[in-house]
Amino acid sequence: MTMSEGDLAVAKIAFVRDTVIDPRKPPISMTGPWAWLRERLLSTPFNVVMTILVGALLAWVGYELARFLLIDAVWTGVDRDACREEVQQRAIGACWPFVWERLNYFTYGSYPISERWRVDIFFAMLAFGVVWLLSLNAPRRDLGAAYFFIIVPVTSFILLSGWEAIGLRTVDTSLWGGVLVTIVVASVGIVVSLPLGILLALGRRSDMPAVRMASIVFIEFVRGVPLVTVLFMASVMLPLFVPEHLSPDKLVRALVGIALFASAYMAEVVRAGLQSMPKGQYEGAMAVGLGYWQMMRLIILPQALKVTIPNIVNTYIGLFKDTTLVFIVGIFDLLRTIEVSRIDPKWAAPVTSTTGYAVAAIFYLVFCYAMSRYARVTEERLAKSDKR
Amino acid sequence: MSSDSTPSGPARVAFYNDPKIRSIFYQLALLAAIAFLVYGAVSNAIENLARANIASGFGFWNNTAGFDISQTLISYSSQASTYGRAFWVGLLNTLLVAGLGIVFATILGFIVGLSRLSKNWLLSKVAGGFVETIRNLPLLLQLLFWYNAVLKALPDIRDSIVIPGGGMINNRGLFLPRPEFLYGFEMVLVALAVGVAGSIGFYIWARKRQERTGQQAPVAAVVLALVIGLPLAVLALKGFPLSFSYPQAGRFNIAGGVEILPEFAALLFGLSIYTAAFIAEVVRAGVLAVSHGQVEAAYSLGLQPRPTLRLIVVPQAMRVIIPPLTSQYLNLTKNSSLAVAIGYPDLVQVFTGTVLNQTGQAVEVVAITMLVYLVISLSTSLLMNIYNRRVALVER
Structure with missing residues (x-):
């Protein structure tokens, strides 16, 4: 009895209930589309309001996009009159004939029309290399890497800028433009930044103080300033720093700026991968008698780069x-x-600007989204291989 | 006969195989290469500058600038002000847009990031779509879109859109009434100061009392009354010593009021929205990093959902959120240099653009600009390191 009296004494405390609550009613349904709807869209009054507001916003944005890009868009025409409301007497959306007419300019810039097949070959070579490297069951992907990192850069340089000796007319880089330049700048950045970034990351983790300091100063300096100033430096200061007759052309200067900038960011990404390697891997490699470069090439980098692939791709998206x-x-x-x-x-x-920007948006969205999907898929694949 | 002698001590290696000597050799080689590059660059620069007849040194700093700047926070005139003054004008404009951008990006970023975690399926999908779209479009494209396709496409002055309350929007910018403070307004400011001080005092008292007795005080209501109610009451007592100068549309110009340039608005929109998408991801990752066990433990201790969020989830999430959040703030500050593309007079546009073109002193101008950004970046990361050390988990 004393026990239960003690229990009752506890029950008198204000926040402890002394009566039993009625059992809760069973839920109407826990599964199925209705339950999902109730749970995920209409669970509370606030959620109902949210669903209606967000749904309305989504419908409005979707309708406006469809209206501009398709419903009210102009599909044929020869000049601005086709795309002006005053002339056409109706609401006007995107001005597609403007894009059709300029599509070649957007793709090749002012590259001579008779030589544009060279650019097409360059795009094809690049696309082939990307598919070879990225498809998991392609044969000889080591050859693919050699093709992508050595053969493509050399041949495309000869192809694009020309070599009179083999009958290819020289095309000055000032004539290059459009998607061609975007792809050239991005691929030079991608091809240069990875090896340079790896070297800088190794330098930053090196035992030699001079090497470490030089790497840290370079990385922190570049990461601390905006890309615009790096490009300004490359375009106005670089010509001062080299003898006058060696002054590089405008495109090369920008390429140098982009490549250095991307390398510093890549170095930090690679460094994170190197730091994630357990110490035993280094010690194991040394124990079997490997030298520094053998250890890095055969043991550390393959593992470190593998776990870093998603971050490397994200850096590439930023670079793009x-x-x-x-x-x-x-x-x-x-x-x-x-x-x-x-x-x-x-x-x-009035609609020309928006049309042009829409084209650019679609281009960048497609490329960046593809890259981010690749990063996501790779991440999942790597996570799967770690599970036992 | 050395080959016959028994080895004593460690095996002898040729001096060029000794790791220590090799390491010294490599480092000397690197230093020599750097010194050679620097020497070559400097001697070429001196020669090139002399040939182009360009002065060097920082003497230009005190020369008259002679160009106009469309937005100046400190007094500046093209006739009397120096390049140095132009530098400060540009720097302040950069800091203004970066500061406001950080505030808006943080608010929007937290809203979107938390929406992505919402149980509401539609809300989380729309927030996800926003983040994916914004993050995959170049910032420059977004800035050009806001500036050329949205703000510059607004009607001109004669057809201005009128905002209720006396403001107007047109392709020359946003014009708002400018408040003018009459005699007696300083009492309102005093009241505001008293209100703020009073709320801080009340908060401390309420907290101490709660720790002592467990009783809670209505802190939010009291703070609201002190900070907003008190100044409003004083304002009414003094008979509203406040008037507005309204923008008046002329034929070509607008007189009076506050003018917000379309360049500024476009840059602020673009930077805030772009950075918000990144902040949203940071916030999401931070909240997800708090393990579910923490919330369950809080519930089992009897905490309500709201205190659980405030006392358990947010403090732990902030530890994860703050370092990447700071680097997003730095990115925003560095990205504000894209102002040069739409003509907002920030540091890069004024200094690395106009001043560089006028003086031709590329080395000095670019070096000063980079130094400014470096100081901002490095001092922020220094503070971050100190903060990280303070909040780092103390492990056994």
């Missing part, structure tokens, strides 16, 4: 978006060709 900044130092990348075309009097209409 950053290529637009060459615009500011006067290079005709895709965005700049659009910017030049949209103020062309022949097509000047």
Whole structure:
């Protein structure tokens, strides 16, 4: 009895209930579409309001996009009159004939028309290399890497800038433009930044103080300033630093700026991968008598780079978006060709700018989204291989 | 006969195989290469500058600038002000847009990031779509879109859109009434100061009392009354010593009011929205990093959902969120240099653009600009390191 009295004494405390609550009613249904709807869309009054508001917003944005890009869009025409509301007497959406007419300019810039097949071959070679490297069951992917990192850069340089000796007309880089320049800048950044970034990351983790300091200073300096200033430095200071007759052309200067900038960011990504390697891997490699470079090449880097692939791809996405900044130092990348075309009097209409930007948006969205999907899929694949 | 002698001590290696000597050799080689590059660059630069007849040194700092700047936070005139003054104008404009951008990006980023975690399926999908779209479009494209396709496409002055309350929007910018403070307004400011001080005092008292007795005080209501109610009451007592100068549309110009440039608005929109998408991901990752066991433990201790969020989830999530959040703030500050593409007079546009073109002193101008960003970045990461050391988990 004393026990239960003690229990009752506890039960008198204000926040302890002394009566039993009624059992809760069983839920109507826990599964099926209705339960899902109730749970995920209409669970509380606040959620009902949210669902209605967000649904309305989504419907409005979706309708406006469809209206601009398809329903009210102009599909044929020869000049600005086709895309002006005053002339057509109706609401006007995207001005597609402007894009059709300028599509070649957006792709090749001012590259001579008779030589544009060379650019097409360059795109094809690049696409082939990407597919070879990225498809998991392609044969001889080591050859693919050699093809992508050595053969493609050399042949495309000869192909694009020309070599009179084998009958290819020289094409000055000032004539390059559009998607061609965007892809060239992005691929040079991608191809250069990975090896340079690996070297810098190794340097930053080196035992030699001078090597470590040089790497740290370079990485922190580049990461601490905006890309715009790096490009300004490359375009106005680089010509001062080399003898006058060696002064590099505008595109090369921008490429140097982009490549150095991307390398510093890549170095930090690779360093994170190197740090994630357990110490036993280093010690094991040394114990079997491998030298520093053998250890890095055979044991550490393959593992470290593998876990870093998603982050490397994310850095590439950033780099791909950053290529637009060459615009500011006067290079005709895709965005700049659009910017030049949209103020062309022949097509000047209120919708021209938005149409041009829509084209650019679709281009970047497709490329960046593809890369981010690849990063996501790789991450999942790697996570799977770690599970036992 | 050395080959016959029995080895004593460690095996002898040729001096060029000694790791220590090799390491010294490599480092000397690297230093020599760097010194050679620097020497070559400097001597070429001196020669090139002399040939192009460009002065060197920082003497240009005190020369008259002679160009106009469209937005100046400190007094500046093209006739009397120096390049040095132009530098400060540009720097302040950069800091203004970066500061406001950080505030808006944080608010929007937290809203979107938390929406992505919402149980509401539609809300989380829309927030996810927003993040994916914004993150996959170049910032420059977004800035050009806001500036050229949205703000510059607004009607011109004669057809301005009128905002209720006396403001107007047109392709020359956003014009708002400018508040003018009459005699007696300083009492309102005093009241505000008293209100703020009073709320801090009340908060401390309420907290101490709760720790002592467990009783809670209505902190939010009291703070609201002190900070907003008190100044409003004083404002009413003094008979509203406040008037507005409204923007008046002329034929070509607008007089009076506060003018917000379309360049500024476009840059602020673009930077805030772009960075918000990244902050949303940071916030999401931070909240997900708090393990579910923490929430369950809080519930089993009898905490309500709201205190659980405030006392258990948020403090632990912030530990994960703050370092990447700071690096997003730095990115925003560095990205504000894209102002040069739409003509907002920030540091890069004014200094690395106009001043560089006028003086031709590329080395000095670019070096000063980079130094400014470096100081901002490195001092922020220094503070971050100190913060990280303070909040780092103390492990056994």
